[in-house]
Amino acid sequence: MQKTSASYDSAVAELQGALEQGRNSGRLDSATVRVLTQSLVTIDSAIVQARRALAADPGSAYLNQHLADTMRRKLELLRRANTLVPART
Amino acid sequence: MLLNVAAVITLVVTQQTDTTVPVRPGMRLDVDNFGGEIVVRAWNQNAVRVQATHSSRDRIDVGVGSSTVSVKAESRRGLAQMVEYQISAPTWMEMNLHGVSTDIEVDGAQAGVTAETVNGEVKVRGGSGQLSLKSVQGAVTLQNAKGHIDVYTVNEEVTLENVSGDVTAETVSGDISLGGIESASVEVSTVSGDVHYDGTIKDGGHYRFATHNGDVSVSVPERANVTVSVATFNGDFDSCFPVSVTNTSKHRFSFTIGSGSARAELETFNGDIKLCRPGQLHDKRHNDQEDH
Numbered sequence: 001m002q003k004t005s006a007s008y009d010s011a012v013a014e015l016q017g018a019l020e021q022g023r024n025s026g027r028l029d030s031a032t033v034r035v036l037t038q039s040l041v042t043i044d045s046a047i048v049q050a051r052r053a054l055a056a057d058p059g060s061a062y063l064n065q066h067l068a069d070t071m072r073r074k075l076e077l078l079r080r081a082n083t084l085v086p087a088r089t
Numbered sequence: 090m091l092l093n094v095a096a097v098i099t100l101v102v103t104q105q106t107d108t109t110v111p112v113r114p115g116m117r118l119d120v121d122n123f124g125g126e127i128v129v130r131a132w133n134q135n136a137v138r139v140q141a142t143h144s145s146r147d148r149i150d151v152g153v154g155s156s157t158v159s160v161k162a163e164s165r166r167g168l169a170q171m172v173e174y175q176i177s178a179p180t181w182m183e184m185n186l187h188g189v190s191t192d193i194e195v196d197g198a199q200a201g202v203t204a205e206t207v208n209g210e211v212k213v214r215g216g217s218g219q220l221s222l223k224s225v226q227g228a229v230t231l232q233n234a235k236g237h238i239d240v241y242t243v244n245e246e247v248t249l250e251n252v253s254g255d256v257t258a259e260t261v262s263g264d265i266s267l268g269g270i271e272s273a274s275v276e277v278s279t280v281s282g283d284v285h286y287d288g289t290i291k292d293g294g295h296y297r298f299a300t301h302n303g304d305v306s307v308s309v310p311e312r313a314n315v316t317v318s319v320a321t322f323n324g325d326f327d328s329c330f331p332v333s334v335t336n337t338s339k340h341r342f343s344f345t346i347g348s349g350s351a352r353a354e355l356e357t358f359n360g361d362i363k364l365c366r367p368g369q370l371h372d373k374r375h376n377d378q379e380d381h
Contacts, residue, residue, distance in 0.1 A: 031208060031226070032207055032208065032225060032226065035225055035226045035243060035244045036225070036243065038244070038262070039243050039244060039261040039262060039280075042261055042262050042280055042281050043261060043280055046280050046281075046301040046302070046358070049301075049358065049359075050301075050358065053322055053358075057339065057340075059339075060338075060339055060340050060341075061338065061341065062320040062322070062338075062339075062340045062341045062356070063322065063340065066301075066320075066322075066356065066358060069278075069299070070280070070301060073261070073278075073280060077243065077261060080241075080243075084207055084225065
Protein backbone atom coordinates (compact mmCIF):
# COMPACT_ATOMS: atom_id res chain seq x y z
CA MET A 1 0.00 0.00 0.00
CA GLN A 2 2.84 2.36 0.94
CA LYS A 3 4.66 1.39 -2.24
CA THR A 4 1.53 2.18 -4.29
CA SER A 5 1.12 5.52 -2.53
CA ALA A 6 4.79 6.41 -3.13
CA SER A 7 4.57 5.58 -6.83
CA TYR A 8 1.36 7.62 -7.11
CA ASP A 9 2.98 10.61 -5.41
CA SER A 10 6.00 10.24 -7.65
CA ALA A 11 3.86 10.11 -10.80
CA VAL A 12 1.85 13.17 -9.70
CA ALA A 13 5.06 15.10 -8.87
CA GLU A 14 6.58 14.22 -12.24
CA LEU A 15 3.48 15.24 -14.19
CA GLN A 16 3.05 18.45 -12.17
CA GLY A 17 6.69 19.26 -12.90
CA ALA A 18 6.07 18.76 -16.62
CA LEU A 19 2.99 20.99 -16.43
CA GLU A 20 5.03 23.65 -14.66
CA GLN A 21 7.66 23.42 -17.41
CA GLY A 22 4.94 23.83 -20.02
CA ARG A 23 3.72 26.94 -18.24
CA ASN A 24 7.19 28.46 -17.83
CA SER A 25 8.24 27.76 -21.40
CA GLY A 26 5.04 29.24 -22.81
CA ARG A 27 4.14 25.92 -24.43
CA LEU A 28 0.77 26.15 -22.68
CA ASP A 29 -1.03 29.49 -22.69
CA SER A 30 -1.93 31.15 -19.40
CA ALA A 31 -5.72 30.71 -19.75
CA THR A 32 -5.34 26.97 -20.27
CA VAL A 33 -2.96 26.66 -17.36
CA ARG A 34 -5.43 28.59 -15.18
CA VAL A 35 -8.29 26.22 -16.08
CA LEU A 36 -6.13 23.17 -15.45
CA THR A 37 -4.90 24.55 -12.14
CA GLN A 38 -8.47 25.28 -10.99
CA SER A 39 -9.51 21.79 -11.99
CA LEU A 40 -6.61 20.27 -10.07
CA VAL A 41 -7.68 22.30 -7.03
CA THR A 42 -11.23 20.92 -7.43
CA ILE A 43 -9.90 17.36 -7.55
CA ASP A 44 -7.49 17.94 -4.65
CA SER A 45 -10.37 19.25 -2.57
CA ALA A 46 -12.38 16.11 -3.37
CA ILE A 47 -9.38 13.95 -2.42
CA VAL A 48 -9.02 15.76 0.92
CA GLN A 49 -12.73 15.27 1.67
CA ALA A 50 -12.60 11.60 0.74
CA ARG A 51 -9.46 11.07 2.84
CA ARG A 52 -11.08 12.70 5.87
CA ALA A 53 -14.19 10.59 5.49
CA LEU A 54 -12.10 7.45 5.09
CA ALA A 55 -10.04 8.27 8.18
CA ALA A 56 -13.29 8.36 10.16
CA ASP A 57 -14.58 5.18 8.53
CA PRO A 58 -11.64 3.13 7.24
CA GLY A 59 -13.75 0.05 6.55
CA SER A 60 -16.05 1.73 4.02
CA ALA A 61 -15.69 0.01 0.65
CA TYR A 62 -17.40 2.95 -1.06
CA LEU A 63 -15.02 5.53 0.43
CA ASN A 64 -11.96 3.42 -0.43
CA GLN A 65 -13.15 3.07 -4.01
CA HIS A 66 -14.16 6.71 -4.27
CA LEU A 67 -10.77 7.92 -3.03
CA ALA A 68 -8.97 5.64 -5.48
CA ASP A 69 -11.17 6.83 -8.35
CA THR A 70 -10.61 10.49 -7.51
CA MET A 71 -6.84 10.03 -7.25
CA ARG A 72 -6.91 8.30 -10.63
CA ARG A 73 -8.81 11.29 -12.05
CA LYS A 74 -6.04 13.59 -10.93
CA LEU A 75 -3.40 11.47 -12.65
CA GLU A 76 -5.45 11.33 -15.84
CA LEU A 77 -5.95 15.08 -15.89
CA LEU A 78 -2.23 15.68 -15.45
CA ARG A 79 -1.43 13.19 -18.20
CA ARG A 80 -3.92 14.83 -20.56
CA ALA A 81 -2.59 18.28 -19.67
CA ASN A 82 0.89 17.22 -20.70
CA THR A 83 -0.28 15.95 -24.07
CA LEU A 84 -2.15 19.12 -25.02
CA VAL A 85 -1.39 20.77 -28.32
CA PRO A 86 1.29 23.38 -27.69
CA ALA A 87 0.12 26.99 -27.77
CA ARG A 88 1.69 29.03 -30.55
CA THR A 89 1.48 32.45 -28.92
CA MET B 90 -0.34 59.13 -37.77
CA LEU B 91 -0.91 58.20 -41.41
CA LEU B 92 1.45 55.28 -40.91
CA ASN B 93 -0.55 54.07 -37.90
CA VAL B 94 -3.83 54.22 -39.81
CA ALA B 95 -2.24 52.27 -42.67
CA ALA B 96 -0.96 49.71 -40.19
CA VAL B 97 -4.42 49.27 -38.68
CA ILE B 98 -6.02 48.91 -42.11
CA THR B 99 -3.44 46.28 -43.00
CA LEU B 100 -4.22 44.35 -39.83
CA VAL B 101 -7.97 44.16 -40.39
CA VAL B 102 -7.89 43.11 -44.05
CA THR B 103 -9.54 39.75 -44.38
CA GLN B 104 -9.63 37.44 -47.34
CA GLN B 105 -11.99 34.72 -48.51
CA THR B 106 -10.79 31.41 -49.88
CA ASP B 107 -13.17 29.03 -51.62
CA THR B 108 -11.76 25.74 -52.89
CA THR B 109 -13.47 22.50 -53.90
CA VAL B 110 -11.66 19.21 -54.39
CA PRO B 111 -13.05 15.83 -55.52
CA VAL B 112 -12.81 12.91 -53.08
CA ARG B 113 -13.34 9.15 -53.19
CA PRO B 114 -15.16 7.00 -50.62
CA GLY B 115 -12.76 5.92 -47.89
CA MET B 116 -10.87 9.20 -47.74
CA ARG B 117 -10.61 11.14 -44.46
CA LEU B 118 -10.82 14.86 -43.76
CA ASP B 119 -8.11 16.34 -41.52
CA VAL B 120 -8.43 19.95 -40.38
CA ASP B 121 -5.98 21.78 -38.16
CA ASN B 122 -6.85 25.30 -37.02
CA PHE B 123 -5.10 27.24 -34.28
CA GLY B 124 -7.85 29.81 -33.63
CA GLY B 125 -11.32 30.68 -34.89
CA GLU B 126 -13.78 27.97 -35.86
CA ILE B 127 -14.24 24.82 -37.86
CA VAL B 128 -17.78 24.24 -39.10
CA VAL B 129 -18.36 21.12 -41.19
CA ARG B 130 -21.69 20.40 -42.85
CA ALA B 131 -22.21 17.05 -44.52
CA TRP B 132 -23.57 16.97 -48.06
CA ASN B 133 -24.34 14.34 -50.68
CA GLN B 134 -21.50 15.10 -53.06
CA ASN B 135 -18.16 13.34 -53.47
CA ALA B 136 -16.29 16.57 -52.98
CA VAL B 137 -14.95 18.72 -50.15
CA ARG B 138 -15.58 22.44 -50.35
CA VAL B 139 -13.48 24.65 -48.09
CA GLN B 140 -14.61 28.21 -47.54
CA ALA B 141 -12.33 30.14 -45.23
CA THR B 142 -12.24 33.66 -43.90
CA HIS B 143 -8.74 34.61 -42.87
CA SER B 144 -6.13 37.30 -42.77
CA SER B 145 -4.69 38.33 -46.11
CA ARG B 146 -1.32 37.33 -44.68
CA ASP B 147 -2.44 33.71 -44.50
CA ARG B 148 -2.84 31.13 -47.21
CA ILE B 149 -5.21 28.16 -46.92
CA ASP B 150 -3.60 24.91 -47.93
CA VAL B 151 -5.98 22.16 -49.06
CA GLY B 152 -3.87 19.09 -49.66
CA VAL B 153 -5.25 15.99 -51.35
CA GLY B 154 -3.41 12.74 -50.67
CA SER B 155 -4.26 9.16 -51.48
CA SER B 156 -6.36 8.71 -48.35
CA THR B 157 -6.80 12.17 -46.84
CA VAL B 158 -7.79 15.72 -47.54
CA SER B 159 -5.84 17.94 -45.17
CA VAL B 160 -6.75 21.55 -44.51
CA LYS B 161 -4.50 24.01 -42.72
CA ALA B 162 -3.42 27.63 -42.87
CA GLU B 163 0.06 28.89 -43.56
CA SER B 164 1.27 32.41 -43.08
CA ARG B 165 3.80 34.50 -44.92
CA ARG B 166 4.72 36.11 -41.60
CA GLY B 167 4.94 33.51 -38.90
CA LEU B 168 2.12 31.22 -37.99
CA ALA B 169 -1.48 31.63 -39.07
CA GLN B 170 -3.66 32.66 -36.14
CA MET B 171 -7.39 33.03 -36.81
CA VAL B 172 -9.31 31.23 -39.54
CA GLU B 173 -13.07 30.72 -39.83
CA TYR B 174 -13.66 27.54 -41.79
CA GLN B 175 -17.00 26.57 -43.37
CA ILE B 176 -16.49 23.15 -44.90
CA SER B 177 -18.84 20.90 -46.83
CA ALA B 178 -17.88 17.23 -46.83
CA PRO B 179 -19.55 13.97 -47.90
CA THR B 180 -21.73 12.31 -45.27
CA TRP B 181 -19.57 9.14 -45.49
CA MET B 182 -16.30 10.96 -44.78
CA GLU B 183 -14.47 10.42 -41.50
CA MET B 184 -13.25 13.62 -39.88
CA ASN B 185 -10.29 14.48 -37.75
CA LEU B 186 -10.66 18.08 -36.53
CA HIS B 187 -8.12 19.77 -34.28
CA GLY B 188 -7.92 23.23 -32.81
CA VAL B 189 -6.42 25.20 -29.95
CA SER B 190 -8.56 28.32 -29.44
CA THR B 191 -11.18 26.97 -31.78
CA ASP B 192 -14.89 26.18 -31.71
CA ILE B 193 -15.76 23.02 -33.62
CA GLU B 194 -19.16 22.18 -35.11
CA VAL B 195 -20.19 19.23 -37.26
CA ASP B 196 -23.63 18.72 -38.75
CA GLY B 197 -25.02 15.70 -40.58
CA ALA B 198 -22.02 13.37 -40.63
CA GLN B 199 -22.64 9.63 -40.97
CA ALA B 200 -19.10 8.49 -40.20
CA GLY B 201 -16.56 8.70 -37.40
CA VAL B 202 -15.64 12.09 -35.96
CA THR B 203 -12.64 13.06 -33.87
CA ALA B 204 -12.84 16.66 -32.64
CA GLU B 205 -10.37 18.08 -30.16
CA THR B 206 -9.83 21.62 -29.01
CA VAL B 207 -8.33 23.33 -25.98
CA ASN B 208 -10.32 26.56 -25.60
CA GLY B 209 -13.61 26.15 -27.41
CA GLU B 210 -16.90 24.34 -27.68
CA VAL B 211 -17.45 21.10 -29.57
CA LYS B 212 -20.91 20.52 -31.04
CA VAL B 213 -21.63 17.51 -33.20
CA ARG B 214 -24.99 16.52 -34.71
CA GLY B 215 -24.81 13.14 -36.38
CA GLY B 216 -21.91 10.74 -36.62
CA SER B 217 -21.43 7.00 -36.65
CA GLY B 218 -18.60 4.70 -35.59
CA GLN B 219 -15.78 6.10 -33.49
CA LEU B 220 -16.86 9.43 -32.04
CA SER B 221 -14.29 11.15 -29.87
CA LEU B 222 -15.03 14.73 -28.78
CA LYS B 223 -12.71 16.57 -26.41
CA SER B 224 -12.12 20.02 -25.03
CA VAL B 225 -10.43 21.55 -22.00
CA GLN B 226 -12.30 24.83 -21.60
CA GLY B 227 -15.56 24.37 -23.47
CA ALA B 228 -18.84 22.51 -23.46
CA VAL B 229 -19.15 19.31 -25.50
CA THR B 230 -22.47 18.39 -27.11
CA LEU B 231 -23.35 15.33 -29.21
CA GLN B 232 -26.76 14.70 -30.77
CA ASN B 233 -28.29 12.07 -33.06
CA ALA B 234 -25.25 9.82 -33.21
CA LYS B 235 -24.42 6.15 -32.89
CA GLY B 236 -21.25 4.18 -32.29
CA HIS B 237 -18.45 4.07 -29.77
CA ILE B 238 -18.73 7.42 -28.02
CA ASP B 239 -16.05 9.08 -25.92
CA VAL B 240 -16.65 12.66 -24.77
CA TYR B 241 -14.46 14.63 -22.42
CA THR B 242 -14.02 18.16 -21.19
CA VAL B 243 -12.33 19.63 -18.15
CA ASN B 244 -14.19 22.75 -17.25
CA GLU B 245 -17.64 22.71 -18.81
CA GLU B 246 -20.69 20.56 -19.25
CA VAL B 247 -21.25 17.50 -21.42
CA THR B 248 -24.59 16.95 -23.16
CA LEU B 249 -25.63 13.87 -25.15
CA GLU B 250 -29.04 13.59 -26.80
CA ASN B 251 -30.49 10.78 -28.92
CA VAL B 252 -27.33 8.75 -28.94
CA SER B 253 -26.87 4.98 -29.21
CA GLY B 254 -23.82 2.83 -28.51
CA ASP B 255 -21.16 2.53 -25.82
CA VAL B 256 -20.81 5.83 -24.00
CA THR B 257 -18.02 7.26 -21.89
CA ALA B 258 -18.52 10.85 -20.69
CA GLU B 259 -16.26 12.75 -18.33
CA THR B 260 -15.69 16.24 -17.03
CA VAL B 261 -14.08 17.70 -13.93
CA SER B 262 -16.18 20.82 -13.29
CA GLY B 263 -19.53 20.63 -15.03
CA ASP B 264 -22.81 18.78 -15.33
CA ILE B 265 -23.27 15.73 -17.52
CA SER B 266 -26.69 15.33 -19.09
CA LEU B 267 -27.65 12.29 -21.18
CA GLY B 268 -31.10 12.05 -22.74
CA GLY B 269 -32.62 9.64 -25.25
CA ILE B 270 -29.75 7.20 -24.83
CA GLU B 271 -29.85 3.64 -26.14
CA SER B 272 -26.91 1.75 -24.74
CA ALA B 273 -25.78 -1.32 -22.84
CA SER B 274 -22.62 0.37 -21.59
CA VAL B 275 -22.56 3.84 -20.06
CA GLU B 276 -19.77 5.26 -17.91
CA VAL B 277 -20.25 8.82 -16.68
CA SER B 278 -18.25 10.77 -14.14
CA THR B 279 -17.67 14.31 -13.00
CA VAL B 280 -16.00 15.72 -9.91
CA SER B 281 -18.10 18.83 -9.42
CA GLY B 282 -21.45 18.69 -11.18
CA ASP B 283 -24.76 16.89 -11.53
CA VAL B 284 -25.30 13.74 -13.54
CA HIS B 285 -28.57 13.11 -15.36
CA TYR B 286 -29.41 9.98 -17.38
CA ASP B 287 -32.57 9.22 -19.30
CA GLY B 288 -32.29 6.17 -21.52
CA THR B 289 -32.43 2.43 -21.85
CA ILE B 290 -31.33 -0.09 -19.23
CA LYS B 291 -30.58 -3.18 -21.31
CA ASP B 292 -30.39 -6.73 -19.98
CA GLY B 293 -26.78 -7.58 -19.14
CA GLY B 294 -25.74 -3.95 -19.53
CA HIS B 295 -23.43 -1.96 -17.27
CA TYR B 296 -24.14 1.60 -16.19
CA ARG B 297 -22.07 3.78 -13.89
CA PHE B 298 -22.92 7.34 -12.88
CA ALA B 299 -20.58 9.05 -10.43
CA THR B 300 -19.90 12.51 -9.07
CA HIS B 301 -18.18 13.93 -6.01
CA ASN B 302 -20.15 17.15 -5.53
CA GLY B 303 -23.53 16.94 -7.22
CA ASP B 304 -26.79 15.09 -7.63
CA VAL B 305 -27.34 11.95 -9.66
CA SER B 306 -30.70 11.40 -11.35
CA VAL B 307 -31.39 8.30 -13.41
CA SER B 308 -34.47 7.03 -15.20
CA VAL B 309 -35.30 3.33 -15.08
CA PRO B 310 -37.82 2.07 -17.66
CA GLU B 311 -40.83 0.08 -16.37
CA ARG B 312 -39.65 -3.34 -17.56
CA ALA B 313 -35.96 -2.97 -16.79
CA ASN B 314 -34.04 -5.84 -15.18
CA VAL B 315 -31.30 -4.26 -13.16
CA THR B 316 -29.38 -4.56 -9.93
CA VAL B 317 -28.88 -1.05 -8.62
CA SER B 318 -26.07 -0.10 -6.25
CA VAL B 319 -26.44 3.28 -4.55
CA ALA B 320 -23.68 5.04 -2.62
CA THR B 321 -23.70 8.48 -1.05
CA PHE B 322 -21.69 9.92 1.82
CA ASN B 323 -23.61 13.17 2.40
CA GLY B 324 -26.94 12.91 0.68
CA ASP B 325 -30.32 11.28 0.34
CA PHE B 326 -31.84 8.69 -1.93
CA ASP B 327 -35.25 9.19 -3.45
CA SER B 328 -37.22 6.99 -5.83
CA CYS B 329 -40.41 7.73 -7.76
CA PHE B 330 -41.36 4.04 -7.43
CA PRO B 331 -41.06 1.55 -4.57
CA VAL B 332 -37.82 -0.42 -4.22
CA SER B 333 -36.90 -3.24 -1.82
CA VAL B 334 -33.41 -2.82 -0.46
CA THR B 335 -31.70 -6.20 -0.18
CA ASN B 336 -28.14 -5.42 0.71
CA THR B 337 -27.03 -2.61 2.99
CA SER B 338 -23.66 -1.45 4.23
CA LYS B 339 -22.56 1.93 5.50
CA HIS B 340 -22.91 4.55 2.73
CA ARG B 341 -24.02 1.93 0.21
CA PHE B 342 -27.05 -0.22 -0.47
CA SER B 343 -28.46 -2.15 -3.37
CA PHE B 344 -31.71 -3.49 -4.69
CA THR B 345 -32.95 -5.51 -7.61
CA ILE B 346 -35.55 -4.61 -10.21
CA GLY B 347 -36.94 -7.47 -12.31
CA SER B 348 -34.35 -10.20 -12.89
CA GLY B 349 -31.51 -7.81 -12.08
CA SER B 350 -29.40 -8.83 -15.07
CA ALA B 351 -28.06 -5.35 -15.78
CA ARG B 352 -25.85 -3.54 -13.28
CA ALA B 353 -26.16 0.14 -12.38
CA GLU B 354 -23.89 1.98 -9.98
CA LEU B 355 -25.05 5.39 -8.75
CA GLU B 356 -22.57 7.29 -6.61
CA THR B 357 -22.14 10.76 -5.15
CA PHE B 358 -20.04 11.88 -2.21
CA ASN B 359 -21.95 15.12 -1.58
CA GLY B 360 -25.35 15.03 -3.20
CA ASP B 361 -28.67 13.29 -3.64
CA ILE B 362 -29.56 10.34 -5.81
CA LYS B 363 -32.92 10.13 -7.54
CA LEU B 364 -34.49 7.31 -9.50
CA CYS B 365 -37.59 7.83 -11.62
CA ARG B 366 -39.37 6.55 -14.68
CA PRO B 367 -38.52 7.96 -18.13
CA GLY B 368 -40.06 11.37 -18.56
CA GLN B 369 -40.52 11.90 -14.83
CA LEU B 370 -36.99 13.11 -14.26
CA HIS B 371 -37.41 16.14 -16.46
CA ASP B 372 -40.58 17.11 -14.55
CA LYS B 373 -38.88 16.47 -11.22
CA ARG B 374 -35.77 18.46 -12.12
CA HIS B 375 -37.93 21.30 -13.41
CA ASN B 376 -39.95 21.34 -10.16
CA ASP B 377 -36.80 21.17 -8.02
CA GLN B 378 -35.30 24.11 -9.89
CA GLU B 379 -38.48 26.12 -9.34
CA ASP B 380 -38.40 25.27 -5.61
CA HIS B 381 -34.91 26.73 -5.38
